Amino acid sequence: MKRILVVDNEAKMRRILELSLKSMGHEVEQAGDGQEALAKIESGSFDLVLTDLRMPRLDGIGLLAALRDADNDIPVIVMTAYGTIETAVAAMKVGAADYIIRPFEMETIEMAVTRALTMQVVQRENRFLKDEVSRGWGDFVGTSHAMQSLYELLQQVAPTRSSVFVVGETGTGKELVARAIHVASGRSGLFVPINCAAIPADLLESELFGHVKGAFTGAVRDRIGKCELASGGTLFLDEITEMPIGLQAKLLRVLQESVIEKVGANAATPVDLRVVAATNRDPLHSVDAGLLRRDLYFRLNVVRVDVPLLRDRRDDIPLLVDYFVQKYSAELSRSPPRLSPEALGMLESYAWPGNVRELENLIERAMVLCRGDLITAAYLPAELRPEQVAAVRPPVAPATAQPLPQSLALRPQVDELERRLIEAALDSAGKNKAAAARLLEISERALWYKIKRYGLT
Template structure:
């Protein structure tokens, strides 16, 4: 492990010297202060990883020092040192923010183990906070188009509601998992988020996976196991590709959604779980209901709070922002400079249909970053399917009006791209009023 800096605040100098002398771990660096005020000053100067704080100090109580330290750094762990018979005060200190306490006289090996364990817990807590923050950043909804802003507003409304059953619908690759995590993160600060793809689970194991199973409930069940619904208790269970769930499991899921109780496979008693269920699909569940492949009652139960995600083609004005975001992200992953799109390339990206939606765009930027790090990307470097199809005047499939409309759309998108989606500046660049630009965008079915 890396060096662990520890500040001991205790008025017994012999005790501090004894701890320094007896420690066997050379990675622990010990500093000392002998009054409460000296300890606070030393903490501000040294910024230690861990503090050992005596409850009985000459100038102020250990609880007062603890209060000051918590104000300066709420996350720095503090272990209280209490005299024999002062356990009640030590427990009070733990309630006020100390992570643990140890009673005099103590064994130095016991103290060393306590310090190392506390430091490891602190490291794990920081790592978890970092990963959650990184996850939050990676799951931000990127874009400023009207449809994207409506989606953001919907996510906030749903997250702030009491809804415990949510259905997300949208084409493949639009970011349904990202929307589910965004709802979860806005609703919960510290709760489990468990994601499962219903299409990836074997049909004969999906019931045990979701609801759990008792030992011996089926062949291979050598021990009792909790299901995902139990593990997500107090948080969110995200059921992706809900349309692929077998009909018999749909019935059991419906029972849980209505009663919030479930019975593990082979169990005699029902269990409760306060789990938010977010389901997602890229299929038309109403059609599946009419075809008998999805339960009508479950569809109605899931469809209480529907969240619709638009296809990328419907929010083409977001593409420059998304390209910039993914370029920076991929450059960071590859430790290189981000790729730079020429205006012609950006125009091609905005005109492309994107059947794979945001996932396809992200994969393209990743490929370009790996192959051409830091370079200016020209149309010659794009895959053939993304290159614009140039219509000919003599083509029987393309009318003159269609060619004019296509060119008009191209010019408007180019103006919007060069002004980062700002319609006022784009209108000025085109030499028309903002209202005229808005009317033309509506006529051309361009997302505002």
């Protein structure tokens, strides 16, 4: 149960809102204008303020400004019958959590209240997460169940010397995982990354193991390889399945005997390595395809860490957005803008094939383009906007046995299937959006956006 303050100069409206909010299980108090509201807030603790815009003595914008001047971060929802773009922007600039135009249905108020209270929890978790980050988990951002499971696994594996195999799609943060393991391991040596896919095959052996002067044409001096450089620390082999098979056999010997042989050298050099390997492929499929030696796979795969996909931890998107907004605000030397509820809903509903890296690039783009204090849907790429998605939607074949549609474009087919699943969930839940969201395993905000996106009623 949350404590909510309803501020409106109309007693009838205050009573209607009070009854609706109490039916949601909240405790409600009333105030007739902004001055009375400030007095109540000073004498008591509230989780949310729901205020009219035009009131005597102190209006809604004035109430918002007074709260922010006092460093009070209580979320405030503004209601008005005089809605314009200018007043909406003014409310958001001062820090409104949402902006609702009268007349409205009570369901709209209930959804706005749920969103604002959820965002308040997210912001508190974000502050907690930043404290946790300062204690040694690097740039990880996320409090979802998937990320909590990842943190627990890393805590267990980091202090050991066991090899780790990190598996995840491009953009999920596999190197962040490897760095976190190194930092928490307590090893005094360096964290040395090497991308096996980025170095030509004929140079990779020298890059890994080093070479002596005169070993080959162009070897004018001795060179220390990455394995020797990482001795006492952690060697991170990114995209391990791109390493030539012949070189994988030499790497296996290094892992088994803890020695390296530099190119052109006659003697072995001892090393103390902790190896973390990573791939964006299925490792066993790579073994079957002949891209990864089976014996090397078993040597590396002492502990496997699967990095969660962004679409599987959508609850972390508001945290990640806030993190990247703060990051690029500092880089661009500007005050951090806010995201409109519609823009955030679009981000939470997107499939994110590029995972966290794609989200970061999108936020950086929006920060560069946005000159004001509010990032709206207009600053997001076209593929995220509802009108672009709804423009063309060919029919989708419901079963593989039926003929394929004329268009093989994946996105329209996925959208059509998603629309039908949402309709089915709403029907099963008796049009109860909260229950439908639980059936679909998405947030209510994401469901609200998708309903609007597909024109469902």
